[in-house]
Amino acid sequence: MSEVWLRKNRRRRLEMGHPWVYKSEIADVKGEPKRAEVVVVKNHQGHYLATGFYHPDSQIAVRIATYDDKEVIDKGWLKRRVTAAFAYRKRFLPRVDFCRAIYGEADGLPGLIVDKYGSIAVVQVLSAAMEARRTWIAPVLKDILGVNSVYERSDAPTRLMEGLEPSEGCLLGECPKEVEVMENGLKFWVDIVSGQKTGHFFDQRENRAAIAPIVRFSAAEKPRPDLRYEEPPGDLDRRENIHKMAKTNGNRHGATVLDCFCHTGGFAMHALLYGASHVTLVDSSEHAIVTAKQNAEANNFSDRCEFVVANAFDQLRTYEQEGRTFDVVILDPPAFAKTKGAVEGALRGYKEINLRGLKLVAEGGFLVTASCSYHVSPDVWKEVIADAAQDARKILRLVEYRSAAKDHPQLFSMPENDYLKFAIFMVQSR
Numbered sequence: 281m282s283e284v285w286l287r288k289n290r291r292r293r294l295e296m297g298h299p300w301v302y303k304s305e306i307a308d309v310k311g312e313p314k315r316a317e318v319v320v321v322k323n324h325q326g327h328y329l330a331t332g333f334y335h336p337d338s339q340i341a342v343r344i345a346t347y348d349d350k351e352v353i354d355k356g357w358l359k360r361r362v363t364a365a366f367a368y369r370k371r372f373l374p375r376v377d378f379c380r381a382i383y384g385e386a387d388g389l390p391g392l393i394v395d396k397y398g399s400i401a402v403v404q405v406l407s408a409a410m411e412a413r414r415t416w417i418a419p420v421l422k423d424i425l426g427v428n429s430v431y432e433r434s435d436a437p438t439r440l441m442e443g444l445e446p447s448e449g450c451l452l453g454e455c456p457k458e459v460e461v462m463e464n465g466l467k468f469w470v471d472i473v474s475g476q477k478t479g480h481f482f483d484q485r486e487n488r489a490a491i492a493p494i495v496r497f498s499a500a501e502k503p504r505p506d507l508r509y510e511e512p513p514g515d516l517d518r519r520e521n522i523h524k525m526a527k528t529n530g531n532r533h534g535a536t537v538l539d540c541f542c543h544t545g546g547f548a549m550h551a552l553l554y555g556a557s558h559v560t561l562v563d564s565s566e567h568a569i570v571t572a573k574q575n576a577e578a579n580n581f582s583d584r585c586e587f588v589v590a591n592a593f594d595q596l597r598t599y600e601q602e603g604r605t606f607d608v609v610i611l612d613p614p615a616f617a618k619t620k621g622a623v624e625g626a627l628r629g630y631k632e633i634n635l636r637g638l639k640l641v642a643e644g645g646f647l648v649t650a651s652c653s654y655h656v657s658p659d660v661w662k663e664v665i666a667d668a669a670q671d672a673r674k675i676l677r678l679v680e681y682r683s684a685a686k687d688h689p690q691l692f693s694m695p696e697n698d699y700l701k702f703a704i705f706m707v708q709s710r
């Protein structure tokens with residue numbers, strides 16, 4: 281087996297648990313490993329550190345597969361990792377039929393992402409290492425996750441950096457275009473073929489549920505003992521409960537909500553379930569809005585929804601000019617900074633939407649805001665919001681700060697895993 285010897289003077293990142301070796305950290309390569317070949321990684325003294333997959337043309341020269349020098353990287357390796365990943369979900373999630381079952385490096389499977397939508401798994405193969413072993417994937421997922429079908433959506437731009445072309449299609453069983461996902465008692469239609477990424481974003485699932493206490497009552501509602509927030513009934517997954525809740529919760533005391541960058545209505549549907557009186561959904565993607573409409577229909581919420589296909593930056597300005605306000609404003613934009621170099625522009629974007637969003641929040645209402653750019657750190661992002669609040673002459677109370685749901689485990693040594701920032705603020709004028 282070829283060996284990759286690391287330099288003496290380097291940060292001990294690998295020893296801290298970071299699962300990549302950068303090209304710049306390598307002192308010597310003994311042998312002539314090809315793309316995706318298994319190599320042994322040693323420190324400058326020749327001590328074994330890990331076994332991984334080599335890539336001669338990528339900045340990420342080795343992706344770690346195991347820290348055990350005796351472990352063989354075969355189909356059994358994949359099986360063990362998938363089994364461990366699924367066991368992790370079973371421990372921490374109330375239900376595992378709909379979840380992100382495998383989250384790449386964080387589950388010890390570099391470049392493999394799998395979302396489980398009931399009996400169908402949607403996979404993203406994002407590394408040359410996984411690409412070379414792609415025939416193992418579908419049978420193992422069928423076996424361990426218990427799915428009947430596997431659909432591939434490997435169309436992420438990161439594939440290009442690994443020298444791979446996009447690849448899409450049905451790998452196993454029958455793959456319908458649209459599948460149904462249950463989340464916190466709500467039904468979502470997911471377009472696995474033409475939706476964004478794999479069609480549904482599980483990372484915000486727990487954050488969507490976190491808005492329950494703020495949408496139950498409008499900001500104008502004076503505190504009254506009979507208007508207490510109550511936990512939604514436990515067994516949310518039963519359809520009858522949903523309809524009952526939707527009926528009791530859709531009341532005139534409920535909040536008006538603006539769900540900006542709504543995609544297929546993830547936050548909007550939750551707001552309606554938890555008692556919002558009306559939700560405005562804004563997204564620039566016609567396709568996303570079409571699916572959002574289907575989702576409103578599926579949950580019996582259509583009469584409390586207004587759909588707008590528009591650029592959020594323009595639409596926020598329009599509402600400001602119209603003097604329109606909302607009890608709750610939700611901002612969940614796409615990653616504005618997709619590369620390190622794009623951070624500055626991204627920060628301007630985050631500041632602008634948060635500034636405009638804050639101006640639309642009714643007195644005593646709430647701003648729900650998020651960022652999924654991992655190049656923008658939580659500290660920098662919070663500064664941007666503080667900045668926007670200052671310009672908008674608002675005082676913010678941080679109700680809750682959160683990150684991605686538990687089916688997106690975070691390798692503590694890998695800052696890339698800490699990409700999702702989510703906060704709920706109570707907004708007061710100054």
Ligand code: SAH
Nearest residue numbers: 541542543546547563564565591592612614
């Ligand atoms: N909140 C959603 C996820 C949002 S993903 C959920 O819970 O599922 C980001 C969304 O922003 C995408 O649907 C994308 O179509 C939309 N988007 C991107 N740029 C936009 C813009 N300038 N104006 C409005 N929407 C935009």
